[in-house]
Amino acid sequence: MRDRLGKRSAWIVALLVGLLAFTMTVQWRQDDETDDFSGVRGVELAELLKSLDATNTRLTQQIDTLRASRDDLRDSNESTAEARKAAVERANALAILAGTVGAEGEGIEITITAPPGAVTASVLLDAVQEMRDAGAEVISLNGVARVVAQTWFLDDDAGVRVSGRVLKPPYVMEVIGDPDTLADAVTFRGGLADRVEGRGGEVGVEKRQRIRVTAVADAPEPQYARPAND
Amino acid sequence: MIPVIGLVVGVTIGLLLQPTVPSALQPYVPIAIIAALDAVLGAARAYMEGRFDDRVFVVSFVSNVAIASIMVFVGDQLGVGSQLSTGVIVVLGIRIFANSAAIRRLIFHA
Numbered sequence: 001m002r003d004r005l006g007k008r009s010a011w012i013v014a015l016l017v018g019l020l021a022f023t024m025t026v027q028w029r030q031d032d033e034t035d036d037f038s039g040v041r042g043v044e045l046a047e048l049l050k051s052l053d054a055t056n057t058r059l060t061q062q063i064d065t066l067r068a069s070r071d072d073l074r075d076s077n078e079s080t081a082e083a084r085k086a087a088v089e090r091a092n093a094l095a096i097l098a099g100t101v102g103a104e105g106e107g108i109e110i111t112i113t114a115p116p117g118a119v120t121a122s123v124l125l126d127a128v129q130e131m132r133d134a135g136a137e138v139i140s141l142n143g144v145a146r147v148v149a150q151t152w153f154l155d156d157d158a159g160v161r162v163s164g165r166v167l168k169p170p171y172v173m174e175v176i177g178d179p180d181t182l183a184d185a186v187t188f189r190g191g192l193a194d195r196v197e198g199r200g201g202e203v204g205v206e207k208r209q210r211i212r213v214t215a216v217a218d219a220p221e222p223q224y225a226r227p228a229n230d
Numbered sequence: 231m232i233p234v235i236g237l238v239v240g241v242t243i244g245l246l247l248q249p250t251v252p253s254a255l256q257p258y259v260p261i262a263i264i265a266a267l268d269a270v271l272g273a274a275r276a277y278m279e280g281r282f283d284d285r286v287f288v289v290s291f292v293s294n295v296a297i298a299s300i301m302v303f304v305g306d307q308l309g310v311g312s313q314l315s316t317g318v319i320v321v322l323g324i325r326i327f328a329n330s331a332a333i334r335r336l337i338f339h340a
Contacts, residue, residue, distance in 0.1 A: 006284070008284065009282070009284035009287075010231075010232040010233060011232060012284050012287070012288060013232070013233045013236070013273065013284070013287065014232045014233045014235060014236025014237075014239075015236060016236075016266075016269075016270070016287070016288070016291050017233050017236045017237050017240065017270060018236035018237060018239050018240030018243075019240060019266075020240065020263065020266045020267065020270060021236070021237045021238075021239075021240030021241045021244065022240035022241070022243050022244045023244075023259065023262065023263055023266070024244075024263050025240065025241050025243075025244025025245060026244045026248075026249055026251060026259075027251065027259050027260060027263060041257060041306070041311050041312055043309070043311065043312055044312060
């Protein structure tokens, strides 16, 4: 079945096969070299452009969404920080009121010297009440007893028992508040000073730019009361 | 033997000259190559079946290339260039497979 090619046929076949090989080689190299779109048809270019456009639109939308959520997060972060700051301020105010932290500020220091038994619990309680009326914010006695809402006073053989602690004269009362108003509240006619002097004692008032109260009160966990939510 | 020499010479010239395909011809060259491959495989099959004719080979080679290129050109003008070239490539591919299957059968008798 295999007859030899004639000479003429062989050369013609060689020519055409050579032409094909040449073209293939050229095209092969072309594909290797060109990375641009010169060989792409217009329709395909349009398709490519369209898909690029769609991708672009989608990515732009994604950018917008992400940017919006980033702004949201930043806003909520800021408002959280503000709420936190307000809460801290409120906690500080309440802590000073409840006497659970130390405090400092301008105020007066009252020294009450009297013979034993002259200054009773009721005298001290009146003095505290007087100071509160004059706008005292923090009161402590002898540097150990912080006066808060639950503080109680009781006469004792050695002196005065304040919330369980026995205090002995002389009594030193540190009060934080407006110094002038507080000093007036001590020295007005018929006030604390007159009352103590009437019992043979002495009252010294000293206004100070900076009074530091380190005594703290115990803050018992309320056993019956609960916060009411309205 | 001589056709193999033609093959080698063609590859060598293509590698040495490194010509660039003109951009006007660029869409047609790949199709033309596939058409020519089909013609060459058909010729090989005819040769192995003992009924090779150089005139038929030349005519089929030239007309294959020409018709494929013309179809792509017309398709481009009508706006269905990519679809039509896909169709041409599919048809030629089927023919190439059929011819190689015949050649395989002749060689391996399987």
